[in-house]
Amino acid sequence: MINKSLITSRQAFLLIVLANISTAVLFVPTTPVEIVNQDGWIPVILSTFFAALLLYYPLGAMCKKYPEHTIIQYSPLILGRFIGKLFAALFIYYFFIIHCLALREFGELVITFMPETSINVPIIFISLISIYTVKCGLEVMGRCAEIIFPLGFISLFIIGLFSIEQGDYTNLQPFMESSIMPLMIATLSPLDWLSLGLVFGIFAPCVNNKRSLVKIGIYAVFLSGAILTIFSIINILVFGSDLLKILNYPLLILSRVSKFEPFERIEVFIILLWVSWVFIRVSLFSYATVLGLSQLFNFTDHRFLIVPENLLAIAYSLFMYDSFVEMSYAFSISQLYYISIPLGLTIILWLTSIIRSKMKT
Template sequence: MIEKGRISGLELALIMYATVSATAILYIPYITAQHAKRDLWLSPIWGSLSGFLIVVIIVILSRYFPGKTLIEYCELILGRTIGKIIAFLYLFFLLHDTSIAFREYGEFVESAFLHRTPMLFVTGSIAISCAIAVHGGIQTIGRCAVLFLPIVFVSYVLIYIFLIPDLNLKNMLPIMADGVLPSIKGSLAPHAWLSQYSLMSFLLPLVTKQQKVMKWGIVSVVASVLTMVLMNLGNLFLFGDILINLQFPVFEAARFVSVGSFFEHIESIIIAVWVLGGFIQLSAFFYMVVLGTSQWLKLPSYKPFVLPIGFLIILFSVWTIPSFEDMIRGMGTTVPYYFLTIQLIIPSLLLCVAVIRWKKPKSFMQ
């Protein structure tokens, strides 16, 4: 095992929560609202199906091959050549996904705050600070998650507590006016985001108490789905039908806060706090790419590759996405299928082959 550090179950849940939800609360409401309209808060609930399914698949696979990540057991299950190819596909996807996450961070910070700063500067500076965390190993990221995420949680809750006088519960009605279909159509993006739980396979071997992994995984999925549902509901109560036109509803909600006309403009605090969550997300992604690459090449250490791969991620974030409009359009149409094919079909295929070819592990369901 390359990584010497270990994390607890709680840290696993928090890291995965940040990996999925940090950008989900920013981008998903807009994309979902295009299809689901008033029912957008139902979509993450449909989306949770793929989250739960993937957590179960990944945990069972880790029971078959304890102490190994997806990249490693890919080769064991499918044989050397095919295994390497599939692992490379997954790794390339991971690099692509990471660069999309960096771009999402950059686009948000730029459109909210730093209008005139070049994107490369925003993404590059967070990449350098993430590189320091990744160089410190998984324990650093885990401790950062435990330190920072409670603050992020509190800030999310505070926005909507300050907005209680402006919330109009009637905006929610009528529920499912056009049947279930619009909310299912809108669930494409939540499906894609929650399918990112397949990345948990990189962290599972590092958890100290292996018996409780399933519990923490499910807790993490439930937490991110609840966050999405509550955020969507809060935005819906506040904005009603104009929600469809708002690109960052959470940010607009924070801008809306005004208590006694002296407590205003808290959006700057909210973004400063959100960046903490974004930092955990990006470092976790970055760490997984670096660890996956060194496992794919069977190297004894991952530390020399942190900076070169960071550079590659920044290059990809410029290369893969031409503009903000393209990114949003892609997230609503083609990118979710890509996420689902790689993250749902590859692990299920691995599981099928493993069930047929390998003996059932002794510590199967503890």
């Protein structure tokens, strides 16, 4: 299949950052704090380095080696037809699951603001927008990311700036209380968020500057990691680890408590950030699933699959969990399950490609 659309390296960079942090920034750092208390920001830094080393460097290297192919197309080239197709199917399954999760998280946040509304309504409406965007193609998504990312970034900056004076520095003490093993277990949850950039493997052939592919991934994960780390530290400073364990949406509560005369009640920024960023994530993962499916079966076009895929995602996102409580419980136990596809399979793919190229020479 010929990809005619081209995006610049800055757009690709922003798409990876948005895929990584668009929902994570609202939940950070509840799961690490449950395990290592006030050291909850250290796992976020560790996971940034792990993600750069274990996912983004191998992915960038492989994308550079096969500049005209997506990850769905070069995994059969590396691993042979049968196992390669199996890996590709697992990658597509992962993209689909993330698409459903993004829809569900969006719906859950909207119904905290509008408790009388059924959760189906926000999910169906964002799916309609996402269907339209995916039909328009990757270029439109890239340009949307260029407009939307600064909006959300300014909102985050304002929330962080206004709330920092309410922080209490004794909340971070005692520093490095926990030992190395709990820290490593706590690293799994931020690693789960930061490994969503696997979607880079889908749109890497569309980046116009092929030489910068490795750099794009590494820079993107470091920016995402930096934003997540800063907000983990701010959350721990303001709330303290005991309160943070029981909060559903720390950033939402942070925006409620932060004030800077004469500005107060700046939750509207959260809505701006959340709706715009999740819109990009939903359309990006919908695009990845659809394009991946069409490349797995060698179709010439991918657009006819967009509507059925979105309908399936709506249905599955509603079936997935009964309530928000069940969803957050599932997030706190299932990191290993969600990490194993992007990290494990990518590493296997990369090592095999290195061994094969060594054996040829």
